[in-house]
Amino acid sequence: MTDVINTREIVLAVLNEVLEEDKYSHIVLREVLEKYQYLEKRDRSFITRVAEGTLENLIEMDYIISQFSSVKVSRMKPAIRNILRMSVYQLKYMDSVPDSAVCNEGVKLAQRKGFFNLKGFVNGVLRSVARNLDKVKYPDPKEMPVPYLSVTYSMPEWILNRWLRLYDFETVETICKGIHKDHVTTVRCNLNKASKKDIMESLRNQGVTVTEHPYLDYALNLFDYNYLKALDAFRNGWIQVQDVSSMLVAEVAAPKWGDYCIDVCAAPGGKSLHLADKLEGSGFVEARDITESKVKLMQDNIERTALINMNAVVADATVFLPASEEKADILLADVPCSGLGVIGRKPDIRYKMTEKKQEDIVKLQRQILDTVWKYVKVGGTLVYSTCTIGAEENQYNLKWFLDNYPFKLESIDPYLPEELQGKTTRAGYLQLLPGIHESDGFFLARLKRVSE
Structure with missing residues (x-):
């Protein structure tokens, strides 16, 4: 990445806005990606993945941190708490980033935010996590089904309890897995303006991977694009983002x-x-x-x-x-x-x-x-x-x-x-x-x- 520290600082800013200032992640992230359109695609992808991934796995991240920190997550400084969360997410879910780099950049980020006296704490927690991540014990699904689902899929227990009144354990776990799978952008083709063939051709000519949705013949799934509003099909009014x-x-x-x-x-x-x-x-x-x-x-x-x-x-x-x-x-x-x-x-x-x-x-x-x-x-x-x-x-x-x-x-x-x-x-x-x-x-x- 062209500027590792900068992209991590952007991720931290997103997490602070969402988790500490009660703003909505999809709005904050959309504004950030529009602001940093000039960044390379891989940098924008890194920001998106770490910010969304940390939020998607927040309960699990806090569960892991609590195994290695003498300070409760809820009592940490907000910036430190979020630096640890985003760093642990990288350690667990991003093999492409070396553990040493994650730990070092986490410490640097704490320093950049003025927490020089806490850099040792951040370093100690992250290196303990990196060494012992495979030893973290999760709740047993048979003995503790609700805590298991909550930690594994970062879902609040009250939501799980309501779903379990309607569906069996296997169905609820399938729902949780479905929530956590990679989500694609689905668009509706405006066939009054252009044919499906022309729309797909336009998208592919701009490097977008396009697949047809199984439910409706005018629905398409889009992958591998950088900025939706730059696509001709969008600017021409041929497509509308819609699940x-x-x-x-x-x-x-x-x-x-x-x-x-x-x-x-x-x-x-x-x-x-x-x-x-x-x-x-x-x-x-x-x-x-x-x-x-x-x-x-x-x-x-x-x-x-x-x-x-x-x-x-x-x-x-x-x-x-x-x-x-x-x-x-x-x-x-x-x-x-x-x-x-x-x-x-x-x-x-x-x-x-x-x-x-x-x-x-x-x-x-x-x-x-x-x-x-x-x-x-x-x-x-x-x-x-x-x-x-x-x-x-x-x-x-x-x-x-x-x-x-x-x-x-x-x-x-x-x-x-x-x-x-x-x-x-x-x-x-x-x-x-x-x-x-x-x-x-x-x-x-x-x-x-x-x-x-």
């Missing part, structure tokens, strides 16, 4: 020519853009969200993709808008959620979410549904979705809604690939799980408004 689970929302919504659609919690806007594309210039999609910044992000995408049948507006989904009553042929309610289905892409979510926060989120979800259901015409469609795993925000919310409002579930089998069809999809809903399905964790249901 295939999110693409399924527009498939299940199944808009007809001329439909009027409202997306009440739309940012960053992928589902709304997809609906507008499916309408092929007809009808209209109103994408709403609560902040100016989110609406501007959606408007930028509308302009990039040159859509004429969509706009983005600021609106609070908890506030009833009389002008929208019974106007929507299709209403998307992709409500705020705990985000536990996208931990693989946003690893710090698991540490920021709590049981109390999740309870508050369920209340907010119900408040939104209680407000927006009236926007749907009789005979119209409401698609409820979240990017999370767990009955509280998904199946329980769905039952509550059906018990209290004039809607019924409709089978979503006609809109899904065969490999996703099953008992629940015939009933009208689907829970996607990392490791089980080729997607993020995601829940969606299709409901039709009936006469009261």
Whole structure:
């Protein structure tokens, strides 16, 4: 690498912002990579891998450090704690970096941050870890299944306990493994603008490795690119970054020519853009969200993709808008959620979410549904979705809604690939799980408004 110390200092800054200042990793890392576009690809890859890898394995890193430190991790100076975490991650998971280099650079980084009196402590802990890493004992999966899963996959125990109420141990471990596997960038091809062949050719001409997704023929997986916004296919509006689970929302919504659609919690806007594309210039999609910044992000995408049948507006989904009553042929309610289905892409979510926060989120979800259901015409469609795993925000919310409002579930089998069809999809809903399905964790249901 051209500047080893500098890249490690950047990683430390990312970790400090995420873990000490409570910022979101995907936002911090995106801003950092945009700021350092001029760095070589391998340096940017190093920053991404060490920052994301440390966050993905945070509980395990703290578990290992605690075996060799006389000071509890929670009582360390934040900078020292994060230097040790990122260094232990390199020792355990990055064979390409020599142990001696990891230890030396960790000590130098502590000095650069002004902790000269702690360089001996950092050096001692890291060299002890390097010598004894293979001797660290993990909880036994049979005797201590929850601590085993928690340490091995860096998953808070309260989340695991909730998942274990729904699924057996093997399924939960498969989910955890799925969260930790390398995640690719999935994009949706805008076939109204260019053919799939031309899009793939353009991407490959710029050195991108492209594979087709098994669920939807217009979905592609991208590898080996440096900066997405530099790709011609992106700048031309031919592709939109979107997980295939999110693409399924527009498939299940199944808009007809001329439909009027409202997306009440739309940012960053992928589902709304997809609906507008499916309408092929007809009808209209109103994408709403609560902040100016989110609406501007959606408007930028509308302009990039040159859509004429969509706009983005600021609106609070908890506030009833009389002008929208019974106007929507299709209403998307992709409500705020705990985000536990996208931990693989946003690893710090698991540490920021709590049981109390999740309870508050369920209340907010119900408040939104209680407000927006009236926007749907009789005979119209409401698609409820979240990017999370767990009955509280998904199946329980769905039952509550059906018990209290004039809607019924409709089978979503006609809109899904065969490999996703099953008992629940015939009933009208689907829970996607990392490791089980080729997607993020995601829940969606299709409901039709009936006469009261």
